[in-house]
Amino acid sequence: MVNIFEYTDYRLFLQDAYNARRQENSKFSYRFIASKVGFSSPGFFTNVLKGKKDISLKLVLKFAELFHLNRKEKAYFEILVLFNKATTGGEKKDYLERLLALRGSRIAKVAGHQWEYFEKWYYTAVRELIALKPFRGDFRALAAMVNPQISVSEAKKAIEVLETLGLILKGADGVYARTDSVISAGDEISKALIDAFQVQAMDLAKYAMDRLPPGTRNFSTLTLSVSGPTYDDMIEELRNFRKKLLEMAENSEDVDRVYQMNFHVFPLTTLPPRPNTRPLMPPRLADPRLTNPRPKSARLNPSTIVPAGKNPRATNGKADSE
Numbered sequence: 001m002v003n004i005f006e007y008t009d010y011r012l013f014l015q016d017a018y019n020a021r022r023q024e025n026s027k028f029s030y031r032f033i034a035s036k037v038g039f040s041s042p043g044f045f046t047n048v049l050k051g052k053k054d055i056s057l058k059l060v061l062k063f064a065e066l067f068h069l070n071r072k073e074k075a076y077f078e079i080l081v082l083f084n085k086a087t088t089g090g091e092k093k094d095y096l097e098r099l100l101a102l103r104g105s106r107i108a109k110v111a112g113h114q115w116e117y118f119e120k121w122y123y124t125a126v127r128e129l130i131a132l133k134p135f136r137g138d139f140r141a142l143a144a145m146v147n148p149q150i151s152v153s154e155a156k157k158a159i160e161v162l163e164t165l166g167l168i169l170k171g172a173d174g175v176y177a178r179t180d181s182v183i184s185a186g187d188e189i190s191k192a193l194i195d196a197f198q199v200q201a202m203d204l205a206k207y208a209m210d211r212l213p214p215g216t217r218n219f220s221t222l223t224l225s226v227s228g229p230t231y232d233d234m235i236e237e238l239r240n241f242r243k244k245l246l247e248m249a250e251n252s253e254d255v256d257r258v259y260q261m262n263f264h265v266f267p268l269t270t271l272p273p274r275p276n277t278r279p280l281m282p283p284r285l286a287d288p289r290l291t292n293p294r295p296k297s298a299r300l301n302p303s304t305i306v307p308a309g310k311n312p313r314a315t316n317g318k319a320d321s322e
Contacts, residue, residue, distance in 0.1 A: 004073050005103045008096070010080040015049050017067050037062040054085055076102045092119070117161060121200040122150050126158040127178060128258040130168055135176045148207060201262050208260075223268065231265075238263055 002020050007013040021028040030042035037059060039045060047053040055063065060081050064074040076099065083095035117123055125146050129135070135142060143155040150158075159176070162168045168176050208217050226234065245261065 004069065004076055004080075007080065008083065008099065010055075010077065010084050011049055011051060013077070013080070014045075014063065021067070033066065036066050055081060057081070072102065117165060117167075118194060118197040120154075120158070120161075121197065121204060122146050122154065123158050123161055125258055125260075126155065127162050127167055130162075130176050131178050132255055132258070136174050148211075198262075201260060202264070204260055205262055235265065238265070 002013065002017045004013055004017075007016075018028070018033070030045050033039070033045050034042045037045075044053060048055055057078065060078050061074070063069075064077055069077055079095055079098050079102070083092060083099060086092045086095055126142065129142065129145055132145075139152045139155040139159070142159075143150045143152050146155070159168070163170065163176075166179055169179050170176050205219075209219060242263070
C-alpha cells in the first residue's frame with residue numbers, strides 16, 4: 001500500500017498510487033480515472049504526471065476519493081499540491097513545515113534562506129566562482145561565467161542569498177570573498193532540501209553529457225554484484241574518497257575552474273525491506289535549462305568551457321565517456 005506521508009511530490013504519489021491500484025485491478029486505467037475525477041480526456045492525467053498540467057483544489061478532493069484517502073491523508077495531499085505549486089521560497093518553507101507536522105515530525109521550523117540555498121543549483125556554482133577571480137559587482141560577467149548561463153537577475157539573487165547566509169562576505173575594498181561557513185545537513189528538513197538539490201545535480205550531469213565536448217567532462221559507470229557487507233565497505237570507501245577530493249581541492253593552487261562531481265550508488269534488484277529507512281522523497285525542482293532538449297542552433301560559449309587538463313581517465317568503469 002502506498003503511504004502518502006513518504007512523498008513531497010504529489011505527482012510521484014499519484015503515479016505510485018495508480019500503479020498500485022492498476023496491479024490490483026486491470027480496469028483501473030487512465031480512462032477510468034478521467035470518468036471518475038471529471039477529466040475531459042484521459043490524456044490530462046498523463047500531462048499531470050509529466051508536470052505539464054497542475055490539478056486544482058477541486059480535483060484534489062476528487063483524487064482523495066478515488067484513492068480512498070482518510071481525513072489526515074486528504075489534508076496532507078491538499079498541502080502537498082500547494083507545496084509543489086508554490087513559487088517562492090517562503091511559500092515552500094511554510095508548506096513544508098505543515099507537511100512535516102502532519103507526518104508527525106519533531107522539526108517545527110525551517111530557515112527560509114536555507115530553503116533558498118538548496119532550491120537553486122547555481123548558488124553553489126556562484127560561491128565557487130567567487131574564489132576564482134575578484135568579484136566587485138559585475139553581475140553580467142558573473143552570470144556569463146556560469147554554465148549553463150544564468151540571467152543577471154539570477155546572479156544578483158545568488159549573491160544576495162549567499163551573503164545573507166554568511167557564505168560570502170563583501171570586503172572594505174568592495175571585493176567579495178568566500179567564508180568558511182557551512183550549511184548544516186543534520187536534520188530531516190535539511191535532508192529533504194539536499195535531496196532536492198541532488199535532483200538538480202543529476203540534471204546538470206545530463207546537460208553536461210548532451211552539450212559539453214567530451215574533453216571537458218568525464219563519465220564512468222559500474223554495474224556490480226556484491227554482498228550487503230561489501231556494499232557497506234564500498235560506501236565507506238566513497239566517503240573517504242570524497243574527503244580526499246576535498247583535501248585536494250583545498251590544496252589546489254592557481255584555481256581557474258569549477259567542476260560538479262556526483263556519486264550515485266543504487267540497487268538494480270529488489271532488496272529485503274528494512275523498516276523506517278525509506279527517505280523523504282525530494283520535490284522536483286527542475287531547471288528548464290537542464291532538462292530541455294538541445295536546440296539545433298545551440299552553441300557552446302567558449303568562455304565558459306575550460307579544458308579538463310590532465311585529469312586521469314577512470315579505467316575501471318564498464319562504460320566510460322570523455
